[in-house]
Amino acid sequence: MSLITTLARLEAVDSGRARPLATVCHRHLTGRPLVLVPLTTAGEAGAPLGALVGTDRDAPRLLAVAQPRDRDLRFAFLAELAEAVLPHIESAADAVEPAERSEVDPETGRRTKVEVELCADAAQLIVPSRAGIDFVRLLGRSMRFRRTAEDDPDTPYPAPARVPLLGRWLTHYGERARVPGSSLLLATTDLLNRHWATGQSSLEDQHLGALLAWIDPPPGESGAEAAFRAELARDGAGQLLCPPAGPATDPAFDNRLLAPAIEAYDRARVALAAAEDGLTADARLGELSRAEREIRSLLAAVMRPTWDAVWRGLDLARGLPEGARSQDRWTRDRWSFTAHRDRVRAGEPPQPRRDDAVTAARKLAARETAQAQVEAQEALDDPLVLAGRRLAGEAFLGEVTEVEMTYTESKRPSPRPLVTVRTDERPHLGERTKVYRSLDGKPQTAEFVGYAADLAGRHAAESVAHAAEGPAGAESALVLRITDRMGRGREPAPGSVPEPGDRIAWTLFEHDQRGGPALPEAENTPWTHGGPPGGAEEAEKPDPVTAEDLL
Amino acid sequence: MATALGSPAPFGQSQFALVRGNAFEAKVKAGGGTELLRLLFERLGAGADAPGEAVLPDLTAAGPEGRTARTALALREATASDGWTLLDHPMLALEVAGSPVYLEPDAVVVHPDGTWTVVEIKSFPMIDASADAAKVGAAARQSAVYVLALERIASVTEGARVGHRVLLVCPKDFSNLPTASVVDVRKQRAVTRRQLTRLTRIEDIAAALPEGATFDPGCTREELGTAVEAVPAAYAPECLAACELAFHCRARSRAEGAVETLGRGVRGELGGLTTVAGVLAAASGKEGDPADPTVAALRRAAALRAEALETADGGARCR
Ligand code: SF4
Numbered sequence: 001m002s003l004i005t006t007l008a009r010l011e012a013v014d015s016g017r018a019r020p021l022a023t024v025c026h027r028h029l030t031g032r033p034l035v036l037v038p039l040t041t042a043g044e045a046g047a048p049l050g051a052l053v054g055t056d057r058d059a060p061r062l063l064a065v066a067q068p069r070d071r072d073l074r075f076a077f078l079a080e081l082a083e084a085v086l087p088h089i090e091s092a093a094d095a096v097e098p099a100e101r102s103e104v105d106p107e108t109g110r111r112t113k114v115e116v117e118l119c120a121d122a123a124q125l126i127v128p129s130r131a132g133i134d135f136v137r138l139l140g141r142s143m144r145f146r147r148t149a150e151d152d153p154d155t156p157y158p159a160p161a162r163v164p165l166l167g168r169w170l171t172h173y174g175e176r177a178r179v180p181g182s183s184l185l186l187a188t189t190d191l192l193n194r195h196w197a198t199g200q201s202s203l204e205d206q207h208l209g210a211l212l213a214w215i216d217p218p219p220g221e222s223g224a225e226a227a228f229r230a231e232l233a234r235d236g237a238g239q240l241l242c243p244p245a246g247p248a249t250d251p252a253f254d255n256r257l258l259a260p261a262i263e264a265y266d267r268a269r270v271a272l273a274a275a276e277d278g279l280t281a282d283a284r285l286g287e288l289s290r291a292e293r294e295i296r297s298l299l300a301a302v303m304r305p306t307w308d309a310v311w312r313g314l315d316l317a318r319g320l321p322e323g324a325r326s327q328d329r330w331t332r333d334r335w336s337f338t339a340h341r342d343r344v345r346a347g348e349p350p351q352p353r354r355d356d357a358v359t360a361a362r363k364l365a366a367r368e369t370a371q372a373q374v375e376a377q378e379a380l381d382d383p384l385v386l387a388g389r390r391l392a393g394e395a396f397l398g399e400v401t402e403v404e405m406t407y408t409e410s411k412r413p414s415p416r417p418l419v420t421v422r423t424d425e426r427p428h429l430g431e432r433t434k435v436y437r438s439l440d441g442k443p444q445t446a447e448f449v450g451y452a453a454d455l456a457g458r459h460a461a462e463s464v465a466h467a468a469e470g471p472a473g474a475e476s477a478l479v480l481r482i483t484d485r486m487g488r489g490r491e492p493a494p495g496s497v498p499e500p501g502d503r504i505a506w507t508l509f510e511h512d513q514r515g516g517p518a519l520p521e522a523e524n525t526p527w528t529h530g531g532p533p534g535g536a537e538e539a540e541k542p543d544p545v546t547a548e549d550l551l
Numbered sequence: 552m553a554t555a556l557g558s559p560a561p562f563g564q565s566q567f568a569l570v571r572g573n574a575f576e577a578k579v580k581a582g583g584g585t586e587l588l589r590l591l592f593e594r595l596g597a598g599a600d601a602p603g604e605a606v607l608p609d610l611t612a613a614g615p616e617g618r619t620a621r622t623a624l625a626l627r628e629a630t631a632s633d634g635w636t637l638l639d640h641p642m643l644a645l646e647v648a649g650s651p652v653y654l655e656p657d658a659v660v661v662h663p664d665g666t667w668t669v670v671e672i673k674s675f676p677m678i679d680a681s682a683d684a685a686k687v688g689a690a691a692r693q694s695a696v697y698v699l700a701l702e703r704i705a706s707v708t709e710g711a712r713v714g715h716r717v718l719l720v721c722p723k724d725f726s727n728l729p730t731a732s733v734v735d736v737r738k739q740r741a742v743t744r745r746q747l748t749r750l751t752r753i754e755d756i757a758a759a760l761p762e763g764a765t766f767d768p769g770c771t772r773e774e775l776g777t778a779v780e781a782v783p784a785a786y787a788p789e790c791l792a793a794c795e796l797a798f799h800c801r802a803r804s805r806a807e808g809a810v811e812t813l814g815r816g817v818r819g820e821l822g823g824l825t826t827v828a829g830v831l832a833a834a835s836g837k838e839g840d841p842a843d844p845t846v847a848a849l850r851r852a853a854a855l856r857a858e859a860l861e862t863a864d865g866g867a868r869c870r
Contacts, residue, residue, distance in 0.1 A: 003852040006820055007834060009813050013805075013827045023863035043568030045676035046725040068567075141678060142725050201788035201814045224805070232798065254565035353679040387859040391852050 002388045005197055013199035016222030018215040022195045023384045024323040026374075028183040028330035029314060033124040034088045035060070037306045038135050039299065040247035041068040042254055046142040048077055049249070050299035053084045057311040060304075064296045066265050071157060078143060079160035085125075086162055089169055092123040093341045122330075122337035125173055125185045126314065128208050128245035128306050133187050135247040137174030143167025144350040168350050172340045175351070176333065179367055181374030183326070184333045188313040189245075195317060199223060207231060208309050209242035215316060243302045245309065250302075257298050265291040323381035324441075329374065373513040380438055386505060390425055395507040398423030400498045401477065407490070415492045417482050420452055424475045427508060435480060435506040439496065443511035444485040452477035480506075571727075572674040576657060579672050579720055579729045583607060584637040584658070590731040591660055591668065591718050599663050602635035610641055615653040618642035623704050629661035630711045636661040643700035648750040656697040660718075665710040669697045669717040677721040677730050687734065690719055695739035699747070715740065787815045821845060 008019045032055050041047040047068040052060035061084050065077045099118035102111045127133055144167030146159035173185040193205050198214035205211050209230030214223035230242040239257070240250050249258070268288040275281035355363065378385045379395065389395040398421035407413035429435075429448045436443040449455070453476070487493030498504055579587050588602040596602075606629065612621040622641040629636035638659040644651045658670040671694050675686045694717040705711040715737045723730035786800035786809070794800070804812050808826040811818055822845030824830045833839035834853040839846035 003820055003848055004856050006813070006817055007830075007849065007852050007856060009817075010810070010827050010830050010834075013808075013813070014831055020860065023860070041567055042565035043571035043674055045678070045722065138678075199813075201812065203788040203791060203814075249565065251563035251565040251568075254567055255563075259566055383859040383862045384856070387855040391848075391855055 002391065004384075004388045004391055008197035009199060012197050012214065012223065016199070016224060017217060018196040018198045018223060020195065020384065021197045022320070022323075022378070022382050024382050025317050025320040026181075026194055026323045026326055026378050026381065026385075027186060027191055027317070028124075028322065028326045028333070029318060030121060030124040033126045033314070034085065035126045035307065035310050035314075036085070036132070036136070037128055037245075037303050037310065038132060038139075038247045039249055039303060040135060042249060042251070044068065046138065047074060048081075048139070048247075050077075050296075050303065051081060052300070052303045052307045053081065055088065057308075060307050062296060062300050062303075064292075064299045066292045066295045067262060067269075075160055075163070078139075078163045078166070082160070082162040082166040086166055086169070089123045092119055092121055092337070095120045096338075117338065119334050119338045119341065122184055122334045124183065126310060127185070127187055128310050129189045129206060130187045131247060132245070133174065133177050133185060136170050136177075136185060140167050140169070140171030140174050141353075144171050145353075164350065165344070168344060169340070171351050172336075175363075176336055178363075179336075180371040181326075181329045181377070182333055182336075182370070183330055184337065188310045191317050192313050195320060198227075200227060204231075208245040208306065208313070212309055212312060212316075216312070243305055245306045246303070253298075253302055258295070261291070261295045261298055265295060267291075323378065325377035325381050328377065332370075369513050372509075376507070376509050376511055376513060379507065379509075380511060386507075389507065389509070390427075393426055393428040394509055395505060396423050396425040396427040397503060397505050398425070398478065400500050400502045400504065402500060403497060406481075413490055415482075415486050415490065415497070417486075417492065417497050418449065419446065419480045419482060419498050421478045421480060421504070421506070422475055423478065427506075429478070429508070433508060435508055436511055437498075437504050437506050438511065439485055442485065444482065444496070446480040446482045446506070449479040449481050452479055455479060568674070575674045575722060575727055575729070576672045578727065580637075580639060580658070584639070586729060587658065587670065587720065588635060588637065588660065590720060590729060591670065594718060594731055594733050595668060595714070595716060596662075599635075605635040605637045605660075606632070607637050607639060610638060615642060615644075619644045619653065623708075626659075626661065626667065626701075626704055626711070627708050630665045630667075630708055633663045635663060643697060643704070645696065645700040645703070645747075647747060654697060654700055656694075659697075659701065664712075666712050666714050667701055667705060668714040669694050669701065670720060671717060672720045672729075675721060676724060677732065678724050680730075680732070682719075682721055682732075687719065691717070691734050691736050692739045692743065694719075694734065695736040695743045698736055698740050699744060785811070787811050788813075789815070821849075824849075 005021060008021055011019045034053065034055050035057075037052040037060075039049040039051065041049045048065060049068055050062070050064040052062055054060045063077055063080050063084070065073050067073055096117040097120045099116055100113045101116045103114050104110070105112050125136070127136060143159070143163050146164045146167065147155040148161050148164060149155065149158035150161065151164075152158075176182050177185040177187075189206055189208050189211055192211050192215060193202070196215050198205055198211060200210065200214065204227070207227075207230065210227035213226035213230045217223045217226040233241045234252075235241060237256065238252050240252070243253065244250055265288070268284065268291045272281065272284040272288050275284050379389045380386070386395055386397075390397065400419055401422050402420035404418040404420075406416050406418055408416055427435075431448065431450075433448045435446050435448060437446070438444075482492075482497060486496040584605055584607065588605050592599070592601055608625040608629070610618060610621050610625060612618045619642045622638065622643065625636070625638055625641070629638070638661070640655055640657065641659050643654045643656065645654060646652070656669055657672040660668045660670060662668065671690050673682075673686065673690055675682055698713055698715065698717070701713045705713045716733045716735050718731050719734050720729050720731045722728065786797070786804040788801075790797040790800060801812060808828050810821055810825055810827060810830060818825070821830055822843070824833060824839075824845060829838070830849065833846045834849040836850060839849075841847055841850070
């Protein structure tokens with residue numbers, strides 16, 4: 001945590017309200033995100049209990065499993081989940097725009113531009129918390145290797161038709177969520193924690209209710225009081241007023257409400273099976289559906305506050321203007337979404353259980369690049385984020401006091417203006433350190449030449465002695481040499497060189513982060529690193545199913 | 552006591568988890584532990600003969616002391632024999648802060664060569680051969696305590712050796728078929744041992760308490776509060792997941808304005824400043840020595856933060 005963040009947290013403690021950590025929204029939010037609030041059965045790995053899902057905040061679709069240990073009921077739940085989620089994904093997959101991508105021509109080995117489709121927008125998925133993201137990943141893993149009756153007529157316990165497909169998509173979303181700065185699958189807590197500092201620890205910030213209480217406390221109450229209520233307050237029946245955001249449930253809910261309701265359901269089922277005539281069967285069927293309705297309403301009641309909290313969180317984040325460069329990251333999400341669509345359409349097998357060494361290394365490298373990229377972009381989009389980098393000596397703000405034109409010594413001289421910048425900050429500059437500024441959204445490079453005082457030589461001692469004390473320390477004058485983006489001519493293009501009086505933010509980090517060295521293609525990888533032989537075949541087998549399987 | 556102090560702990564276990572955990576453990580140990588021993592032999596059995604029939608000694612006895620003694624005896628007998636022995640829910644004693652604490656591992660297996668292996672049976676899944684790292688870590692810490700307790704008995708048992716690799720048994724993928732992995736707990740064992748030797752003896756804590764202090768939950772909230780306050784505590788947010796008094800300690804720590812309520816790491820950044828008010832006063836220039844590097848850094852941070860917020864408010868953004 002940077003000192004600025006710590007300070008923001010302390011301000012929050014003091015004021016009783018969360019304080020801003022960002023002045024723009026750094027995550028892209030689509031106009032029509034799909035919100036998913038899942039619940040799972042305690043102690044079971046893959047036994048969902050219920051979910052609220054949908055794109056309309058006033059009309060969530062309720063999915064519930066009356067007896068989580070019953071495979072048929074779980075499959076019915078997953079089939080329904082597929083019907084709720086896949087149309088959302090497919091409508092985005094079908095709306096495309098033409099785009100270009102550079103590919104290596106397999107024959108010539110040269111890079112060429114090819115025309116491809118790019119989905120005009122990707123389907124965004126929002127869950128309440130990080131545990132929700134893990135659950136999406138778990139659901140994906142549990143479904144993508146399932147076989148349907150169509151895949152294999154002999155498969156025991158065939159899965160409903162669209163369940164494996166949902167598994168592949170959820171796996172993709174879960175993987176994408178590991179990429180820093182991605183917005184394809186977001187946890188509401190992460191979204192809010194990125195933009196606000198509360199007066200509690202980051203552990204407590206994982207509680208969605210407490211987090212919202214700090215950011216937007218009810219009138220007349222402090223964030224701390226409201227958060228405490230969200231964490232612990234219970235009604236007369238011992239139930240939490242703000243149920244956990246899932247997928248785990250509160251043990252008191254399980255023990256006092258859900259368990260008796262499930263028992264009643266089981267009893268009604270046994271009774272129905274034992275009915276000997278039509279009349280009794282009708283009556284007992286009524287019992288059964290009553291028991292089922294009871295479970296559904298219990299689950300709905302315990303998920304609804306979380307559902308509303310997610311939408312409230314989205315409202316709060318939408319209250320901030322969107323950071324300019326978050327669009328750029330969203331475009332990457334769209335590429336990722338499109339690429340997965342293409343893999344599914346091409347009939348490729350589901351993602352393997354474990355990545356081979358090359359894929360794993362590739363993903364790791366991509367995530368590192370994405371991390372550096374999101375850090376740079378957020379700093380450029382947001383003065384408050386930039387402030388943290390300035391404090392760390394990785395950026396500085398200064399006023400241009402002087403510009404002196406110089407040129408390269410070549411047959412066709414190019415401009416190399418020397419710009420003197422006055423600042424009271426202390427960037428970590430060494431000889432020829434590169435610094436960058438944003439010029440019409442593109443980075444312009446300069447290199448550090450030296451401190452004006454040192455360059456002036458004998459005046460050095462004098463000017464240090466006369467240095468003014470700014471709020472952040474002594475002022476100094478830095479000399480930078482601009483090295484690019486000034487056009488092709490001898491004289492720089494208009495507007496491409498800073499002018500005296502300009503206040504400019506310079507960064508020591510690059511604005512566009514490029515990936516590291518390329519890794520070999522899978523087929524050129526030695527077997528010690530997971531290359532051929534065998535390849536993906538091994539990973540494709542479905543999980544062995546037994547009568548006791550939970551999913 | 553937490554309830555009596557007015558901050559009840561929110562812990563509890565769902566009966567679904569309990570039922571599933573018990574069912575899974577029963578399944579793992581069914582049939583005289585055949586499946587359990589098969590897994591153990593597969594992962595840790597190097598050099599020994601495959602277990603056919605294992606001995607399952609009866610460990611019932613009256614009270615924890617009795618059961619501990621019975622366990623020690625069974626361990627000695629098992630070590631002397633040259634077969635496999637499975638101790639189901641043995642009882643071990645470990646001295647913590649000068650008082651004995653009784654522990655009940657899920658199982659301990661004695662190998663033919665006299666090695667004792669701790670077995671932990673957990674109901675979280677191992678998916679594609681890997682389980683949730685946090686949960687495995689917790690299981691490893693728990694097992695390390697058992698290893699320490701076993702080492703005390705082993706030191707007085709001829710031919711005995713406590714394995715530092717414990718067997719963690721979990722459900723495989725989404726089934727309830729057991730699978731196992733070996734966890735080396737040497738690191739956790741060293742950490743726990745260090746913590747145990749550092750713990751103040753309970754008698755010493757008691758001796759430092761004011762006369763008449765009591766921890767009887769039947770007392771009034773004030774009486775209890777005073778008593779609890781007399782014991783030095785170092786609240787940090789990690790307590791919330793582990794300690795039943797955490798909400799009480801948090802309230803107290805917040806009332807004192809301690810910066811640790813925001814996380815242990817925060818303290819390191821703030822040098823000698825320990826309270827929220829102190830830090831904010833230093834940052835705003837009302838207090839503190841500007842020559843102190845922490846104070847200087849705080850003021851710089853505060854100035855940069857204020858300037859950035861102002862820039863954003865004004866809409867004029869510097870690019
Ligand atoms: S300081 Fe932490 S561990 Fe100690 S009593 Fe308080 S909450 Fe429990």
